[in-house]
Amino acid sequence: MSQLLRIKCPSCGTVVDVAASGTCSKCGNALVLPEDGVIQIYRMGSPLGIAVGMGIYVNENPLGHLANADSIRIPVPYGHYKVHMTHGGNRKCVDAEFDITPQERIVYLKAHLKMGIITNTVVIEKVTADQMPPL
Ligand SMILES: [Zn+2]
Structure with missing residues (x-):
């Protein structure tokens, strides 16, 4: 499990996992983490x-990868x-769509692979905090 926060550097576009705001390890420019909310994703x-x-x-922006049984937080x-x-190479997915608001600042998502006859589908479900593994 990772306590790190994932963000895309606005200067060079590198996806980095960081503990806090700081500087990009690739280009050295400032990384300022959004503080409104967090999308937490767990891959079962x-x-x-x-x-x-x-x-x-x-929102169509690639944000790196998630390993098996790992989780990531995206501010x-x-x-x-x-x-x-x-x-x-499989792009079949049941997407999760939601709002981050002052009333719901943290959204928890669980992703799993659903077996199909020809291709498998990634299914993303919105769950509650108690359904997530501890970080
Ligand atoms: Zn950078």
Whole structure:
């Protein structure tokens, strides 16, 4: 489990995991984390495709990968979000769509692979905090 926060550097576009605001490890420019809310995503453990990282897309923006049975927190400003995830070359996904608001500042998502006859589908479900593993 990771306590780190994932953010895309606004200067160079590198996706980095950081503990707090600071500087980008690649370009050295300032990284200021949004403090309104957090999208927390947990990828449920599965023996299927275990070595393949799931690609994370927030409002179409790629935000790196998530390993099997791992979790990540993405700090965001208030707004409307759609989270899409891919598995290897497979882009089939049941997306999660939600709002980050002052009333709901942390959104918890669980992702798992659903087996299909031809292709598998990534299913992202919005859950409550007690359904998430501890960080
Ligand atoms: Zn950078």
